[in-house]
Amino acid sequence: MVNMIIWTIAVVTALGLLLALVLYLVAQKFKVEEDPRIDEVEKAMPGANCGGCGFAGCRAFAEAAVKAPSLDNNYCPVGGNETMAKVAAILGYEVKEKAPMVAVVRCNGTCEARPKVNEYNGFQSCYVKSLLYTGDTACAFGCLGCGDCVEACQFGALSMDPVTGLPVVDQEKCTACGACVKACPKRIIELRPKGPRGMRMFVSCVNKDKGPVARKACGNACIGCGICAKTCTHEAITVEGNLAYIDPAKCKLCRECEAMCPTGAIHGVNFPKPLDKDAIKERIKARQQKAAAEAANKADAPSGATAPAAAVSAKVKEDKKDE
């Protein structure tokens, strides 16, 4: 009996050692020679394998980064500047800091503002719904509400708000990988810069119908009236196809467009103070009066300009108050 136990242990141990040796030899013989820096870069990556960089996973990014002559075209949105700095250190490259981006849902067609005109009874997927028709509201462009974007997000940054029926982005969790942008068949989600201290402005609408049609479908729609473009002193807003668009590169976050928008389609988020529409409207009015007065002055002979000066100092005081 004891003999049997001893023999069993001996045989199994010997077998184990033999197989271990075989595995080791095979691993050595079939080892793939790779640049060791690929492994180092891969260790520095966040390991999410989300594809946001455009490559098939973190390892693929590492391989591409090692092969590339510079890091200009390779950026990991999930790891951000921190990770890119590490990668640059490993490879000895220079890397420019990029402004952090975030996904922005450009639709504010809530259940209340954008009533349903029919009931969708197919499979609950935005893509399937978009293949069938333009949606269950009168707006042919707006969010379809089935949550393909929520499904696509690997970081849990998106969720559907049951009251508004629209997706909500958690800006802390969002890594700007772009999966939701690709998943949305209506192209409602856009990657925009996070902005200083998270403050950003955007037009929360993608409706290209004529103003009255858009407004009838949704109370929060952009009607393409152009007031925002006329108001903006930084040339950041363009209106094309009955839809306004704020260029994030030019926007200086003055919120004047938001104050002037008749439908509330323009949104400013993360501002510390609530929007004081009246103050801003006063400021704009004063500026326009001054501009008109200056134009009139140029036409007439130059005269003492105390009134315009007073208006200018009043405007400067108000600007200081806002910031």
Add this chain to the structure above:
Amino acid sequence: MSKKHTFSMGGVHPHDSKISRECAIEQLPLAPTVYLSVAQHIGAPSVPCVAVGDKVKVGQVVAQPGGFVGAYIHSSVSGTVKSIGPRQDLAGRMSTHIEIAVEGDEWLEGIDTSDTLITAIPEDAKAIVEKVKLGGVVGLGGATFPTHVKLSPPPGSKCERIIINGCECEPYLTSDFRTLLEKGEQVVVGAAILQKAMGGVPCTIAIEENKPEAIAHIKEVIARLGYPEMEVMSMKMRYPQGGEKQLIDAVMHRQVGSGALPISVGAVVQNVATALAVYDAVQKNKPIVDNSVTVTGECFPRQANLLVRVGTPLRYIIDYLGGVPADAVKIISGGPMMGRAVANLDAATVKGTGALLFLTEAQTRRAPETNCIRCGKCADACPMGLEPFLLNKLAQAKDTDALEENAAQDCIECGCCLYSCPAHIPLLDHIRVGKGFVLSAIRARAAAAKAAAEAAKQ
């Protein structure tokens, strides 16, 4: 015992619900305005050739073909062109529509509006095809493929048989049945014209066995008019017997290959209504300006088969018959298996509109989805021999290669799989998505191959 003619695999047996079969075709009075879509056929949208303010007559060309695969569009009314611009179709999508305010009912000179039957067939096949083209004839079985293109097969392919599709396998639809009964002679002459256009080939008029009156009548008409090599074939009642590939399989016992056209097995299939339109275009110079529409549904108070001018707003048709019933929850343009649910009642009819079906909540609301029990009923039902349970999973996983291997691109979207699934899984919703992936991949490959060939040439 007669052999039952039918296709070789799959199929389901919904109740045929032909509750409107006794309703003779009646003329719908003219609507005050019609809206003619320029995109009512497969191929390039047509290009309007009238301007706002022009006066038009019935049968006058208002839009010309936009490409080789395209069709003429003719005014279905006489009146004034009020606008040419974007308007929503029944799915809410925008396409250009020509709005015409109706004034009177004046037809273009040269169109024979009498009821005289003209049985003499023109001799020149090319002239026939040209007349079919000028008549704006498209496939009225629902696919709306330009008929003159179908009648001009690519060089090297030969037509061996014309099949006239009188199956009308979708439940509820009876407009083709009524056409066979009331305009059977014109249909038969149209079939003979098609025979001549394809070089004098045999013709089979396939009619499902649930229409015995039509079978008897057409047999009698053929015997009386005496066209050679024309026969009626009684088909087993089964859905989708009227599907093009299934019909060719049942009649000629040949299966059209994946991605191939019926002409590759020598068949040309035309719907009964298309054959009628061919008769009108060739013998009467009458282009497509109207079509028969079945308006039906158990909850609909008055069943009807209406002759409707193309471009009539759906709301006008429904109001004429008493309005939308209170317990109707879904309005379908077409049959219950492959028709399209109407999201926009202000849309107008197109050439391919064959029915307006009203379904109640109990008939149509989808039950909640449960687990797949791997019963295989979907695969048994698929007339193309596919495995919907597998394609469903592959489409959800977005595995395009596996989808192509499992022939997702062969799916004819007949709906048999979803119809038969005991777990109420929305199979076809997913398979359509998968089919789209595969077709895009195939197109991309073809484009890349073409580009590579061009580059190689240089």
Add this chain to the structure above:
Amino acid sequence: MSKLLVSPSPHIHSKDTTQRLMLDVVIALVPAVVCSVLFYGWQELLVLGVSVASCVLLEWAITKYLLKKPSTVGDLSAVITGILLALNLPYTTPWWVVFVGAVVAIGIAKLTFGGLGQNIWNPALVGRVFLLVSFPTYMTSWSAPKGLFGVDAVSGATPLGAVQEGLMQGSSVPEIMSAGGYDYSQMLLANLGGSAGEVCALALLAGFVYLCCRKVIKPWITLSIFATVALTSFIFWSVDPSRFTDPAFNLLTGGLILGACFMATDYVTSPMSVWGGVVFGVGIGFLTMMIRYFGSYPEGVSFAILIMNSVVPLLNRWFKQKKFGRK
């Protein structure tokens, strides 16, 4: 007017539901259940009752409290598992053993895999095999049936068990058969010891025919099992009738009819295509006979089915149905 419904086609649905299919299977099992209760008495009723109740209760409790999903008890698949499990056990099985079997069948073999439609192995068989391995005494001591109003039972072996024991002791098959007084008409109408489902082949076959007529199952899996069993045993029996039992004996004893008609044809664990099903049936038949003739267990159907269940994904890959228009 309320809002219109919009969905992709098709817009109508057949009357089939999962529940209806399962109900048909329950109805098909009723003759066998009735027969077994008549033959085995109130103890069988207890086994059945405990089995069905445990399976249903466990499924409800696990889906509600552990998985936190809506209960799937309404689709009747737990009821079927309960009935099949009970029919696979001797009527003398204690109630707590039955309960353990239900825990394994529903909890482990079905719900850990994801519930209905996701399991690889037939849950009732997994439960039965687990009990066979864990409680061999309860599972292999058979009593001759005493009927609903019968007299005391006499312990003994099933025909298969008797044959195996007899062979080990050196007797030949014909001797064993005459010693036990086994008669084919008895086996068909079953007045023998065995698991409750081994009884009344006629009742089981009636249920099978009902399911085929209702188009719930296709006959080829079952028929290929019977054909393979008959052929294999015919070959071996012709070679050496003293050592190997004959085809009729093999077809009628053991859980073969129950297994072939109700367990092998379970949708979830069987192949989807015709040829896949035929190969599946051939495999089951062959393995059953090998285990019966050469294995140490007298009964091979349960193991054969479970082994072939493992092969089903491969069979689904190899044998696909013919596509329209393709070679």
